[in-house]
Amino acid sequence: xxxxxxxTVLKGAVAxxxxxxxxLCFTAYxxxxxxxxxxxxxxxxxxxxxxxxxxxxxxxxxxxxxHEKQKRVAAMWTVPIFVLGHVVSVVWLLVRFLPxxxxxx
Numbered sequence: 001x002x003x004x005x006x007x008t009v010l011k012g013a014v015a016x017x018x019x020x021x022x023x024l025c026f027t028a029y030x031x032x033x034x035x036x037x038x039x040x041x042x043x044x045x046x047x048x049x050x051x052x053x054x055x056x057x058x059x060x061x062x063x064x065x066x067h068e069k070q071k072r073v074a075a076m077w078t079v080p081i082f083v084l085g086h087v088v089s090v091v092w093l094l095v096r097f098l099p100x101x102x103x104x105x
Contacts, residue, residue, distance in 0.1 A: 007098070010098070011094075011098075014090075014091075014094055018087065018091070021087060022087075053085065053086070054082070056086060056089075057078075057081040057082050057086075057089075060078070060081055060086065060089045060092075061074075061078035061081060064077050064078050064092060065078065067096060077092050
């Protein structure tokens with residue numbers, strides 16, 4: 001079991017990684033604009049990569065629906081995966097499975 005200090009440090013590291021990731025995404029979008037995604041889709045491997053991400057979203061959605069008791073909550077976690085990517089999957093995994101003090105699941 002993790003100590004309270006270790007859990008706090010881990011949550012801080014995950015939050016920092018999330019902020020850095022979003023900053024990187026924003027910077028990348030600002031530098032290429034919307035045309036960057038068009039260039040990716042023009043390549044066959046771009047389509048394969050997109051299909052891979054979508055398949056991962058479907059599989060992760062199935063895992064979320066299997067673990068969440070309320071289907072509405074599961075949908076609220078699953079839908080953003082297809083817009084924001086697997087950063088949402090990582091957040092769900094951390095929220096769902098990291099031990100926290102005083103919360104019983």
